[in-house]
Amino acid sequence: MTDVVSVLDPHTSHTKREDSILLREVSLRTPGESHVDMCIQCGTCGGSCPSGSAMDHTPRAIFAMLRAGMRDDVLNSNTPWMCVSCYFCTVRCPQNIHITDVMYTLKNMSLEARKPTMPVASPPPTAWGLKNSSIDPKKYNPTAADFSKTFIWMVENFGRSFEIGLAGVHNVRHFITRLPNMTPMAIGMLTKKGMSPLPPKRIKGMDQLGKILQRAKELESS
Amino acid sequence: MSDYIFYPGCSMESSAKAYYESVMAVCKPLGIGLKEIEDWNCCGATEYLSLDITPAYALIARNLALAEEQANGNKTIIAPCSACYLNLAKADHYMHDDKAFGNKINEALAAGGMHYTPGKLAVRHLLDVIINEVGLDKVKENVVKPLAGLRIAPYLGCMLPRPDYGKRYSDTEHPDELDRLLSALGAEVIDFPLKTHCCGGHMTQIGPDTAFEMIHRLISSADALNTDVIVTVCPMCQMNLDAFQGQMNNHFKTNFKIPVLFFTQLMGIAFGEKAESLGFGSEFVSAAEAISRVRVQAPKPAEDAPVAKKKTPGLPMPPLRTKTDHTQEAGR
Ligand code: SF4
Ligand code: SF4
Numbered sequence: 063m064t065d066v067v068s069v070l071d072p073h074t075s076h077t078k079r080e081d082s083i084l085l086r087e088v089s090l091r092t093p094g095e096s097h098v099d100m101c102i103q104c105g106t107c108g109g110s111c112p113s114g115s116a117m118d119h120t121p122r123a124i125f126a127m128l129r130a131g132m133r134d135d136v137l138n139s140n141t142p143w144m145c146v147s148c149y150f151c152t153v154r155c156p157q158n159i160h161i162t163d164v165m166y167t168l169k170n171m172s173l174e175a176r177k178p179t180m181p182v183a184s185p186p187p188t189a190w191g192l193k194n195s196s197i198d199p200k201k202y203n204p205t206a207a208d209f210s211k212t213f214i215w216m217v218e219n220f221g222r223s224f225e226i227g228l229a230g231v232h233n234v235r236h237f238i239t240r241l242p243n244m245t246p247m248a249i250g251m252l253t254k255k256g257m258s259p260l261p262p263k264r265i266k267g268m269d270q271l272g273k274i275l276q277r278a279k280e281l282e283s284s
Numbered sequence: 285m286s287d288y289i290f291y292p293g294c295s296m297e298s299s300a301k302a303y304y305e306s307v308m309a310v311c312k313p314l315g316i317g318l319k320e321i322e323d324w325n326c327c328g329a330t331e332y333l334s335l336d337i338t339p340a341y342a343l344i345a346r347n348l349a350l351a352e353e354q355a356n357g358n359k360t361i362i363a364p365c366s367a368c369y370l371n372l373a374k375a376d377h378y379m380h381d382d383k384a385f386g387n388k389i390n391e392a393l394a395a396g397g398m399h400y401t402p403g404k405l406a407v408r409h410l411l412d413v414i415i416n417e418v419g420l421d422k423v424k425e426n427v428v429k430p431l432a433g434l435r436i437a438p439y440l441g442c443m444l445p446r447p448d449y450g451k452r453y454s455d456t457e458h459p460d461e462l463d464r465l466l467s468a469l470g471a472e473v474i475d476f477p478l479k480t481h482c483c484g485g486h487m488t489q490i491g492p493d494t495a496f497e498m499i500h501r502l503i504s505s506a507d508a509l510n511t512d513v514i515v516t517v518c519p520m521c522q523m524n525l526d527a528f529q530g531q532m533n534n535h536f537k538t539n540f541k542i543p544v545l546f547f548t549q550l551m552g553i554a555f556g557e558k559a560e561s562l563g564f565g566s567e568f569v570s571a572a573e574a575i576s577r578v579r580v581q582a583p584k585p586a587e588d589a590p591v592a593k594k595k596t597p598g599l600p601m602p603p604l605r606t607k608t609d610h611t612q613e614a615g616r
Contacts, residue, residue: 093381147485149456152447167337207335210335213332214335267346271346277392278392281391282336
């Protein structure tokens with residue numbers, strides 16, 4: 063990985079150091095060489111983004127904010143949570159910045175900033191306390207994060223995901239008003255697609271998978 | 285050739301059974317043997333990466349480790365779901381590209397007594413294997429019922445052509461692989477301008493209005509091009525465009541009814557397989573009428589179950605929003 067600091071002013075002022083720390087953290091947490099420090103602010107990413115209209119900052123703005131060390135603003139932004147991983151920005155970026163992967167990293171960081179300890183595979187929603195008071199728990203998309211958590215709760219308990227349970231739990235929690243609209247669809251899943259409303263069978267290696275994930279979590283925070 | 289390693293993914297067991305059945309039905313005549321990875325686990329879709337990067341990659345890599353262990357001659361994994369395909373390819377790519385990262389993931393795997401050698405396996409989607417390994421000549425040999433007169437919009441979605449770590453597709457935004465396959469089946473292939481645009485992904489669950497917007501773009505564009513059938517290569521794309529088409533219609537006060545099928549279902553029809561054995565009838569928007577154009581009788585989906593009657597006293601529900609904003613609809 064590139065040493066991000068080295069591309070910045072050698073006479074590093076305090077602010078510049080703060081900036082480079084944020085850029086460097088994002089770079090270190092993103093697998094491979096993400097080139098996160100190479101943005102030329104061309105705006106191609108924002109112009110390519112299908113969820114741009116739902117984002118409070120364009121991807122381009124996020125890269126400017128990262129460089130400016132605006133940690134809290136970045137982690138409060140809904141931008142990463144609105145990303146649908148379409149990779150348009152990634153293939154179009156003239157600087158080969160792995161934008162989609164950076165969005166994943168920012169989601170990780172935004173959740174981490176909101177919790178003192180990560181509960182292991184607890185069924186969401188989880189009331190997470192705050193570590194940093196300037197991180198506003200309401201200012202990110204809890205629906206998106208909760209969907210991820212519900213999904214992972216299933217994977218960590220069964221080794222497989224299953225869509226009916228996932229959609230059911232999630233919609234009861236977040237879109238209760240949509241349920242009447244959803245009902246024909248849920249019934250369709252059972253009658254048309256012949257889906258089972260029961261959870262999947264646990265994989266045989268559940269113990270093994272548990273140990274792997276546990277170790278991975280330790281490595282992540284080390 | 286020995287069997288390919290097969291990673292079906294969770295949807296193939298539930299919402300995308302039609303895909304599973306039709307994949308099996310077309311691989312046989314094409315000589316593609318599939319051996320399912322024993323005790324595979326979920327790939328985490330796009331959700332685990334959002335929460336926790338290292339465990340997310342470890343989760344994916346357990347499948348790669350199992351596949352490496354169970355591989356027998358053939359070192360190619362076939363994943364028919366675009367999200368699974370990309371996750372497996374991504375994990376292999378970054379573990380190989382970034383040695384420190386690869387070691388970290390292997391350290392996690394070691395806690396379960398496993399190991400994966402980055403770069404050892406090739407991760408490929410079924411479409412790519414059919415086009416680039418099996419070849420279109422072999423496909424044509426198997427066509428007994430050309431899909432003449434069926435206007436098809438080939439739809440690939442995002443994760444197959446992008447970021448394309450293996451450089452297997454002709455373009456990241458407008459690749460022609462699926463078009464060529466459908467032409468080989470004798471279909472009338474539409475040059476679908478939105479073929480690699482997003483289906484909405486998980487937004488149907490977390491921001492339905494955004495998702496409806498994306499689904500609407502695709503469906504209305506296909507409709508303007510007189511599409512009989514949209515063909516997909518991914519369970520999530522199929523689900524979003526088919527199962528959510530009704531809700532999208534409600535949202536925009538439109539009445540589109542374009543069937544959305546898996547490419548393997550239409551291959552099966554062209555290969556002379558019975559529609560019943562290809563999962564027809566499990567779609568929300570019936571494909572029976574479209575398929576009748578090639579003189580094939582396909583089962584219709586079960587009738588919509590009646591929505592619970594309003595008058596019966598049930599759980600107290602918050603009032604429904606009755607007005608939808610149509611202003612966006614103008615000028616589309
Ligand atoms: S496309 Fe790349 S270089 Fe251009 S603004 Fe976006 S991230 Fe920066
Ligand atoms: S990958 Fe995410 S940020 Fe990039 S264009 Fe797609 S939705 Fe926007």
